[in-house]
Amino acid sequence: MDPVLCGLAVNAALPSALVDRLTAVADVGIAADLAYRADLSHAQALELASRVEESAVWLAYAGRLTVADVDPVAQPRVALALLDEGAGSPEWARLLAADPVAERREKLAACSALPPDVVETLAADSDVRIVAELALWTTPEVAARLAGHPHAEVRRAVAANEATPPAVLAALLTGEGLPPARWCLVCDREKIPFVHVPQCSQRDCDLLPGASCDGSHESTLHDMQQMALRNPATPTEAVVSFVDHPSLLLRWALAARPDLPSQVCGQLAVDPHPGVRADLAANPAIDDALIRVLAGDRDHDVRRRLAHNPHVPLDVLTHLAGAAKIGATLLPRIAAASPDEVKELAQSPNPAARMLLAQRRDLPPAIRDALVADPDAKVVKSIAPHPGLSEAQLRAMLDRHRVRVVAKVAVNPDATPALLEDLARHEPSVQKAFREVARHRNATAPVLLACLADHQARPIAARHPALPPPVIVELLTDPDRQVVEAAAANPSLPLAVMSDLVPQL
Structure with a gap:
């Protein structure tokens, strides 16, 4: 890619006539910059799309192409981009639902507001990847139906969909009320029992390391539970029993939920893994007493994450400020401090606390000026x-x-x-x-x-x-090359020089 032409493509001062000339010689790199110019006209967008095929998708996402500009048969990727933006035609969706290329059907399945008949077609697709993609984004009604799909991969996607009804998510966690899954991605292709080792020698293998199946589809079931635990729509009463689950990943997923009862939070606060305790420390669900317990945690990351909790008391935060190495960042609790609390922090004998306050950019002039004169360099750097x-x-x-x-x-x-x-x-x-x-x-x-x-x-x-x-x-x-491209993008570059740099039509 020519760095001069790439720079000119993003130069805000480039006249429309030179945009036309640049479009005529654009390669993929230049077209990528031209497609997102704020002043690109519809006619220029059409010209760019006709010359550089890849740019049509970018232009569709940028809102520069309309239904009338796109042939879904000749330009299926562009049609999918418009459908993804909610600007495509329902007829395109019906056409693409029967596309022989699975990747296109999978992309279609992720689009919202699809016609009901298209949803039914995708839900019955023979390729489980398409059905799983639909399950991840579809409506509550369809998600509830797909929760009973015989393939565990589809159920895993349903568990991650925040539109899935709460009762269905609870059923996915426990398995109650649902028929057992019959297949997973592992037993689809391997004789069970099978465990996929990280050092797999098959070049075309796309199974994740550790994927396994002994007939119960255990690795996919584990993933499904993890998705459901992270899903905010899953009922609290359905997740609390996982607090002492032997799987670290499931306990870790639970720790970040903002709806946890205090008893569950207390159990997670003594979890042997610091990652679980760290996610819990940042959780707004924990109460004042537990915050004070976690403030004494031996793990640095737990204390650092606790400092980012929006409900941490100021006295605890002041204690953490010197020990947790929080750095130059505006913490949520500092941003929400009341005027009286701001005065208290400004007068703190702990320079780390004054440094945290100095990260605010809306301080009263008197407090700002006092921090400017602070004897500690860390405070002055912050203000x-x-x-x-x-x-x-x-x-x-x-x-x-x-x-x-x-x-x-x-x-x-x-x-x-x-x-x-x-x-x-x-x-x-x-x-x-x-x-x-x-x-x-x-x-x-x-x-x-x-x-x-x-x-x-x-x-x-x-x-x-x-x-x-x-x-x-x-x-x-x-x-x-970076300097060249930056200079070409400089709006003070003389117009005559710009004209000389862009090839003549």
Whole structure:
């Protein structure tokens, strides 16, 4: 793919006449960018679809093609894309339901709002993959009927469908009220008993490692139970008995459910596997007492996930902040803190707690300014990108903490051109700061020229509209393809140069 033409294809300043010329020479890569241009006209979309076959599917998903533009016989993939978007014709669905290519029928089965007769055709398909795909996306009525399908793979898909009626999901978990499944993907092709080893030597084998069947379709049944446990529509009373199941994966699936009774949560809190406890720790269903128990868990990931729980008390979160290595992220509990809680956090003697608060971008000016003057560099790094800070405040941060805050100061939306220039020339240099300066809206030509010297910032700077046009043109011959493509995508690239770069019709 030509990086210059790929860049021009996404250049927002490319005139319509040049889009026409670029369409005429487009390959698959260029067409992929042209198809999603906001200013692409219907006529241009039709021309692109006729020249690059693959682009028709992208254009259909982008809403640039209509039913009148597509021949479902000649363009079945495009017709499926429109059906998938709910914009196709019912007649297309009937045509494709009888398509000899199984992959197309499978794609059709995933589409919504299919005509009832098409649903019936797909439900009776001889290929279980098509029926399973239908079961995964279909309506409650059809899902309930397919729950009794003789193939276990179809039942597994029904268990994952959130539209499946709760009573049916409960039956899939227990097996009560349903006839036994007769087949699964394992016994379809192998003599049972059979266990698929990870080192399978068959090149065309698509069975998952560990897939097994001794006549009870046990691996598919296990997967079906896992899907049902993860399905929010499955009734609570149907899932609680899995709390002490010998399968780790089933207990793990249970731990994330937000409807668990406190007794079940308590049992999962002492599960021997830290992954189960970690998912439980992030679960909004756990109460204050259990949160405090999990705050003392020996596993780091359990404590880290607990910090992300929206209901964690502030005193627990403050304790976790220093020990769980949460990092620079806005936690849900911090985002929801009340004005009084914000004041409490701002005055915390624990710098990790103040750092978490500083991740908010809506702080009252007085609290924001107090955090700006914080003696701890981690707190200052967190508050540095906060909007509304003056140049004097940002420079004071640099004077106190120097290299530790340079990159974060560069992120601040109100950083002035003069400050950005100083950041780009800071000694010692901070590589991440170059990248932040290069994408900053206030970056000026001198700043961007300095950023071009950094390998990672160079492609970012090459795309910035404040870069001088002669420099953009020079970058079109850069040895780095990323830089070339970025320069070609720069809206400040002179129109005459764009015209010269696009081949004549």
